[in-house]
Amino acid sequence: MSGFRDGALTALKAKIAALEAGGRGDSAALSLGDPGLDACFPHAAGLPLGQWHEIGGEGMEVETAAAPAAFAALLAAPLAARGEAVWILRRDDLFAPGLVGLGFPAERLIQVCARDEADALAVAEDALATIGVSAVFVEAEAVDLTAGRRLQLACEKRGATGFVIRRRPFGGAGTKAATGSAAATRWRVSGAASQPGPGEFGLGPPRWTATLERCRGGRPGAWLFEASAAYAYEGHDGTHPLRLVAELGDRQLAPSTPLRRAG
Amino acid sequence: MDAVAHGLGLRVGQKATDAMALVPELVPAEAEPEADAQALSALVDWCVRFSPAVAADPPDGLMLDIAGVSHLWGGEAELMADFRARLAANGLPFRLALADTPGAAWALAHYGVDGVIAPLGGQGELIAPLPPAALRLEPETAAQIARLGLTRIGQLMELPRAPLAKRFGAQTLERLDQALGRGREALTFRRPPSPWIARLAFAEPISTPDDMARVSQDVAVRLCARLEREGKGARRFEIAFHRLDGKALTLAIGLSLAGRDPARIAKLFQPRLETLDPGFGIEVVTLVADRVETTTARQVRLDSLADAAVEDGLAPLVDRLINRLGEGRVWKSGPRESHVPEQSAVSGPPLKAVAPRAWDPERPRPLRLFRRPEPVDSVMAPVPDDPPVQFRWRNRLIRVRRAEGPERIAEEWWTGPIEAAASSHVRDYYRVEDEAGTRFWLFRAGLYETGVPARWWLHGLFG
Numbered sequence: 242m243s244g245f246r247d248g249a250l251t252a253l254k255a256k257i258a259a260l261e262a263g264g265r266g267d268s269a270a271l272s273l274g275d276p277g278l279d280a281c282f283p284h285a286a287g288l289p290l291g292q293w294h295e296i297g298g299e300g301m302e303v304e305t306a307a308a309p310a311a312f313a314a315l316l317a318a319p320l321a322a323r324g325e326a327v328w329i330l331r332r333d334d335l336f337a338p339g340l341v342g343l344g345f346p347a348e349r350l351i352q353v354c355a356r357d358e359a360d361a362l363a364v365a366e367d368a369l370a371t372i373g374v375s376a377v378f379v380e381a382e383a384v385d386l387t388a389g390r391r392l393q394l395a396c397e398k399r400g401a402t403g404f405v406i407r408r409r410p411f412g413g414a415g416t417k418a419a420t421g422s423a424a425a426t427r428w429r430v431s432g433a434a435s436q437p438g439p440g441e442f443g444l445g446p447p448r449w450t451a452t453l454e455r456c457r458g459g460r461p462g463a464w465l466f467e468a469s470a471a472y473a474y475e476g477h478d479g480t481h482p483l484r485l486v487a488e489l490g491d492r493q494l495a496p497s498t499p500l501r502r503a504g
Numbered sequence: 505m506d507a508v509a510h511g512l513g514l515r516v517g518q519k520a521t522d523a524m525a526l527v528p529e530l531v532p533a534e535a536e537p538e539a540d541a542q543a544l545s546a547l548v549d550w551c552v553r554f555s556p557a558v559a560a561d562p563p564d565g566l567m568l569d570i571a572g573v574s575h576l577w578g579g580e581a582e583l584m585a586d587f588r589a590r591l592a593a594n595g596l597p598f599r600l601a602l603a604d605t606p607g608a609a610w611a612l613a614h615y616g617v618d619g620v621i622a623p624l625g626g627q628g629e630l631i632a633p634l635p636p637a638a639l640r641l642e643p644e645t646a647a648q649i650a651r652l653g654l655t656r657i658g659q660l661m662e663l664p665r666a667p668l669a670k671r672f673g674a675q676t677l678e679r680l681d682q683a684l685g686r687g688r689e690a691l692t693f694r695r696p697p698s699p700w701i702a703r704l705a706f707a708e709p710i711s712t713p714d715d716m717a718r719v720s721q722d723v724a725v726r727l728c729a730r731l732e733r734e735g736k737g738a739r740r741f742e743i744a745f746h747r748l749d750g751k752a753l754t755l756a757i758g759l760s761l762a763g764r765d766p767a768r769i770a771k772l773f774q775p776r777l778e779t780l781d782p783g784f785g786i787e788v789v790t791l792v793a794d795r796v797e798t799t800t801a802r803q804v805r806l807d808s809l810a811d812a813a814v815e816d817g818l819a820p821l822v823d824r825l826i827n828r829l830g831e832g833r834v835w836k837s838g839p840r841e842s843h844v845p846e847q848s849a850v851s852g853p854p855l856k857a858v859a860p861r862a863w864d865p866e867r868p869r870p871l872r873l874f875r876r877p878e879p880v881d882s883v884m885a886p887v888p889d890d891p892p893v894q895f896r897w898r899n900r901l902i903r904v905r906r907a908e909g910p911e912r913i914a915e916e917w918w919t920g921p922i923e924a925a926a927s928s929h930v931r932d933y934y935r936v937e938d939e940a941g942t943r944f945w946l947f948r949a950g951l952y953e954t955g956v957p958a959r960w961w962l963h964g965l966f967g
Contacts, residue, residue, distance in 0.1 A: 301898070305965050307872045307942075307967030308942070309967075310871055311967030312967075334874060335871065336849060336869060336873035337837030338869040339870045339872070339873065341862065341863045342863070343871065346860060348857075348860045354832075354833040354834075355833070360829070367821060368821060372817030373818050431941065432966075434937065435906065435943075444907075444908050444937050444943065471865075472865055472867075472868045474865060474866060
């Protein structure tokens, strides 16, 4: 009897999932290269594709959005290799050589400078629904529920993945609150102190602290990532360019010594 | 031949030695008919500012059809005054005349008073006192007329038509008729109309946006069928809705790849149709294709579902975005051979292929490069050529934890005059990281000099 009930429940859950995914069945996911990390996402498969993700910064980064942009670019770098990528800006200060240095294939990136926020989101929607576009980055101040839902529908059309990089215009009032409940995940990213290799001077490979604040069908967490292959010729062996350095406790930085597994 | 030369006794067709004898300080130069023709055609292009219909009248004349444009200057006299002032500013010797017919205008410009404006239908009186050569006759005919003692056009006008034609040839009569407006004359205006044009006329005028969208597709179907037959595609389309009152409303779209898909072209026009005011209705629609190029027919692939073609997705997307936002707002960054950071990436067409990893990854460049470097102050840099220990940017005090550099980048002195190059244009770049992990790209402008405070700038953020 209970076996029957479980079976019915599983079938119903699958049906709801299929409905939610717009009839596409199981949506794809992008493995981030670490089983423990992938397990935080739905189906323990990694970053869900065909949905949109919200990535924001804090402090100064609310206006410059450099660390969130770098993190988003690296998160999506394997996607950009599969198709074209579109980056929608309000202020054209994205520098392609910088993206290439991090390991993002900028030769596949089309940049669009939108006039205002509504324009930016409309362009993002258009780009997400286009054949051959695999990742769309849009710099926007806030995405409200309606716009978020529209983005989600556009993502489901072709399975493209959206990345909303939250950025307040320079000198903007910045009163818009984070809503974004239509997003699959919400991240808060800030730069983290780099760790040069033993006997090396200067800066090490760039690092970021990324807090997964919200994840639909998954659980939140906080991690320290490193782009080990950034600013170097070698690397790029097919693994995800973001390497997990350490898992951080909830909203606090890692203790310095025991977690330095790699450096 | 200008007035000064004429006054010295020089004549067209004179021998060079004779001319030199008359004017010993004369500097002879070879005639260059091709260069003259080129200059004339450049002048024709320039004259388009006065009238869209400009015809060259070789070797040294221009015909402007100003019917319907003179009111833009406030009248024919004002138009001519403006034309005169602008020609004079170019330093060209010229004579102007305005008349109902090209023939009369030519006669008045060459033989009449400079700047004369013939009143409507009054060219007959004005050209009557001019010599018969003003009718643009063959030299032999003109000489024959002169031999017979006819020195004025007025005398020709009084002669009976039949004997005139018989004696001096039908051409003389035709020229006379053309000058007086009794005969037609076709001028070859410079701008050749685009052969890629389709036109639809309606029995009943249309005015609703829906109808306009429908007819724009209908006219596109016509033009695209022609393009397809000849294996061509176009990158620019201009549609014109001609209203009942004679005004034409135009819209233009551009394509990033030459195309001929009527549905797609009509779709690009559609969002902007609402901005047009159809007035009392539209009776004719025309579509002109520009920048026509040969395109190969597309092969329909069986595996097209797996691997999307650019024509399917990206090209229409780029067209939509460019037509909506503007040309400069959609681009792809490509490499440029320059070590000056802001010049090492240039914006190119969005569908252009760019070499992968075109920039040296071992020279770290910021993710955000400010268009203008922002000044930083309160910089503490202990030793010359050392990275700063702390600085203030946007009212934040930033303490540097790690730093590397300098990477010295000098200006490209070989591109400008060598005197303009200065050591103060050298920049020493440092990549620094603060305590929170934010990475900055700073530079010190100029070489370090004792006693002179160094100027520091923030050029980008690494993220």
